[in-house]
Amino acid sequence: MSAASTTQSQRENWEGEARGLAHPVDGKLDTRHGAILYLDDVTVSFDGFRALNKLTLDIGVGELRCIIGPNGAGKTTMMDVITGKTRPDSGSVFFGQTIDLTRHTEPEIAQLGIGRKFQKPTVFEAMSVHDNLALALAGNKSVWASLRSRLTGAQRDRIGELLATIRLTEQHQRQAGLLSHGQKQWLEIGMLLAQEPQLLLLDEPVAGMTDAETEKTAELLLTLKGKHSLMVVEHDMDFVGSIAQKVTVLAEGSVLAEGSLAQVQADERVIEVYLGR
Numbered sequence: 528m529s530a531a532s533t534t535q536s537q538r539e540n541w542e543g544e545a546r547g548l549a550h551p552v553d554g555k556l557d558t559r560h561g562a563i564l565y566l567d568d569v570t571v572s573f574d575g576f577r578a579l580n581k582l583t584l585d586i587g588v589g590e591l592r593c594i595i596g597p598n599g600a601g602k603t604t605m606m607d608v609i610t611g612k613t614r615p616d617s618g619s620v621f622f623g624q625t626i627d628l629t630r631h632t633e634p635e636i637a638q639l640g641i642g643r644k645f646q647k648p649t650v651f652e653a654m655s656v657h658d659n660l661a662l663a664l665a666g667n668k669s670v671w672a673s674l675r676s677r678l679t680g681a682q683r684d685r686i687g688e689l690l691a692t693i694r695l696t697e698q699h700q701r702q703a704g705l706l707s708h709g710q711k712q713w714l715e716i717g718m719l720l721a722q723e724p725q726l727l728l729l730d731e732p733v734a735g736m737t738d739a740e741t742e743k744t745a746e747l748l749l750t751l752k753g754k755h756s757l758m759v760v761e762h763d764m765d766f767v768g769s770i771a772q773k774v775t776v777l778a779e780g781s782v783l784a785e786g787s788l789a790q791v792q793a794d795e796r797v798i799e800v801y802l803g804r
């Protein structure tokens with residue numbers, strides 16, 4: 528399925544609106560065909576080396592998709608293309624039917640409703656868990672203005688909900704720098720959720736976590752599925768097995784295999800390039 532059926536004027540119309548509004552995606556993302564993200568024939572070359580090679584995949588609305596593949600397969604480059612950090616040499620990248628992501632900047636793409644979590648947590652260590660979430664809710668207001676302004680009842684409720692979702696209610700007054708590695712990762716996920724992304728990209732969310740933290744992260748992501756669409760890049764196969772519906776295996780910049788974890792684990796080509804014999 529491609530977004531090519533959308534007329535140019537529909538796209539321009541939408542993009543015009545998108546640039547002018549604070550929350551342009553509210554109720555407006557066109558996912559009539561069931562997918563939230565389309566990559567079609569995307570190629571990215573670095574000095575002649577194809578990090579992505581005619582990559583085609585789409586993510587369904589509310590889906591939790593796991594992406595696996597060997598080092599250098601192009602997983603990070605794919606996320607860079609989706610979030611506007613890297614421009615493809617060719618191919619198309621659409622958010623819903625109508626938003627051509629290659630025509631937007633990184634901040635615009637975040638505003639459009641795509642949140643990205645990098646591997647390393649980047650919370651404000653000197654501030655409390657609560658204040659980190661309050662800042663994230665304030666969005667692009669200046670840090671000092673948002674810390675000084677009093678929270679509305681709705682904002683307080685939202686922070687309460689976020690704390691419960693990320694399982695940090697009891698730690699809300701704790702300084703973020705004192706949290707465990709796993710708790711910092713959850714806080715950062717909470718900060719992304721505060722911006723109400725429709726699509727969340729997570730890069731190795733359980734790297735460095737204890738087994739108990741990994742389990743809790745799996746529970747957390749399963750609660751987000753449906754409300755958000757998620758793309759999770761992970762090497763930890765037990766974790767992938769605990770959350771995945773559908774797994775995409777990338778290799779040499781293209782999709783090598785796609786299906787349930789059991790299906791891709793049984794695929795000879797996947798065993799060859801990634802899982803080992």
Ligand SMILES: Nc1ncnc2c1ncn2[C@@H]1O[C@H](COP(=O)(O)OP(=O)(O)OP(=O)(O)O)[C@@H](O)[C@H]1O
Pocket residue numbers: 573574577578596597598599600601602603604605
């Ligand atoms: N900015 C760049 N300049 C040159 N080569 C790059 C650049 N970014 C990525 N590459 C190369 O593109 C290929 C794909 O890299 P990428 O980081 O996307 O893979 P990955 O699947 O995320 O790997 P890993 O699992 O190790 O994170 C690699 O060979 C990498 O060296």
